[in-house]
Amino acid sequence: MKFIIAGGGTGGHFYPLYVIAKEIEKQGHTVIFAVKKNDISIDILKNEDIPFFEIDMIALPRTINPLFFLKFIYKFIRSLKLSLNVLNDVKPNAVMGSGSYVAFPLIFAAGIKKIKSYIHESNAVFGIANRICGIFAKKVFTGLVIRNNPFIEKTIITGTPVRENFNRTMDKEKILKKFNIKQKSKIITIFGGSQGSKNINEAIYYFVLKNRTEKLGYTLIQITGKKNYEEVKKRYEKYELMNNNLILLDYYENMEELYFISDLMISRSGASTISELIVFKKPAILIPLPTASQNHQLENARFLFEKDCALIIKDDKNLKDNLIKNIIFLFKSNRLEVMIKGYSHINIPLGNAPKELIIKELTSIKS
Secondary structure, three states: OEEEEEOOOOHHHHHHHHHHHHHHHHOOOEEEEEEEOOOOOHHHHHHOOOOEEEEOOOOOOOOOOHHHHHHHHHHHHHHHHHHHHHHHHHOOOEEEEOOOOOHHHHHHHHHHOOOEEEEEEOOOOOOHHHHHHHHHOOEEEEOOOOOOOOOHHHEEEOOOOOOHHHHOOOOHHHHHHHOOOOOOOEEEEEEOOOOOOHHHHHHHHHHHHHOOHHHHOEEEEEEOOOOOHHHHHHHHHHOOOOOOOEEEEOOOOOHHHHHHHOOEEEEOOOHHHHHHHHHHOOOEEEOOOOOOHHHHHHHHHHHHHOOOOEEEOOOOOOHHHHHHHHHHHHHHOOHHHHHHHHHHHOOOOOOOHHHHHHHHHHHOOOO
């Protein structure tokens, strides 16, 4: 069988479909990826020898400026023609998208060609592209329970596929030794998404400045993002805050190790992060990105908050003070234990189940 999969733009839109693509190939099927022009995921696809083509598409403008709408229409028409040509050449059994604007013209083209299409929504609210694509889709896969789901009759809650590394067996003692962390230390990992977050970095710096980590018995693993690393490091060094209880990283490939050893995670609340927290059942302080489309990061965070698995802090002028208060509160109370237990109330497929459920649906279709 042959499949075309469209996703990219962000890790949350790319990695779940990348996991599916790799498994589809293992089963002897053919898969072709559609990605945004010059997408960050292209190097990964090249390294894995996964065939792909690029769609020069932009997001639906959130402005009344007519020039932006004209540009969107122009790009959409060109992308639709390209998608129709690829469908004519490849003749896939089905296409699948992950909700990015890259998937929109391909799913639309599949509807015109009467080719079965599927979508996966990993957030707790449908994005604009998926809300439109869902009209054409044969099945809608969701990573979380979505309120007021307009496609409830054809929805399957599959969970969101995570990379294979997140399902592997790990040795905690070995990981602690790698980072030279003492066994009794409470570990907090902080990250701000794939690009890092200046506001979260600033709040953590303020926390370290006000509360010397060695006195509190915490080990902080702070992932700054590559563009912020040098600036953050200089500030810590200026005030002699660097010590064995502060581990500063610009990026870390094996994030599953940090989830595994941490007592608390502090992060944004993108779909991939939510899925990973569920896999490892980790208490979290979530700081939703205020500019996220459809306010989806807040909705994602609410999903865990309502199960008592996470706290939510706004990214506003009070972020620094609120973050300090909540970190201290969590470690002085028994709330961390309550948050871990909260995950037992989340009934969503985990481990390899998400990709297996999705691939079972894809490969069961008739030509």
